[in-house]
Amino acid sequence: MAIRITCISKDNGYHENPNLAITHLGWINEETKESGKSTRLxxxxxxxxxxxxxxxTDVYGNRVKVITAETAHGTQYLKTEADNTVRNNLLSLPECK
Incomplete structure (x- = not known):
């Protein structure tokens, strides 16, 4: 199963790694049209x-894979694979409502 991440929710604290501020992600399975909101973990x-x-997906419709990562202290988070843009594809998503 594949899901497209459509939005993110972040907490307001300071984070050395801004991806750690993501608390929830909104998503849709484009095959089944099922959608939801799940925690980062x-x-x-x-x-x-x-x-x-x-x-x-970026503004041009290009797909960028979301991958798992861990900080040096073992905190688990998500990020996107490197692509041909300097923008952070995940952090550029709108805030979930």
């Missing part, structure tokens, strides 16, 4: 342990 474990595939 729910999506992290779904990708890491269940071979889930998540992506974001």
């Amino acid at each position: 729910e999506i992290y474990f779904w990708i890491k342990n269940k071979n889930g595939y998540a992506y974001v």
Whole structure:
């Protein structure tokens, strides 16, 4: 199953790594039209342990894969694979309502 991340929710604290501010992610399965909102760790474990595939699309419709990562202290978070843009594809998504 693949999901497209459509929005993010962030907390307001300071984070050395801005991806750690993401608390929730909104998503849609474009095949089934199922949608939802999950915590950062729910999506992290779904990708890491269940071979889930998540992506974001840029303004041109290009897909960029969402991958798992960990800080040096072991904090688990999500980011996108490097692509040909300097923008942070995940952090550029709108805030979830």
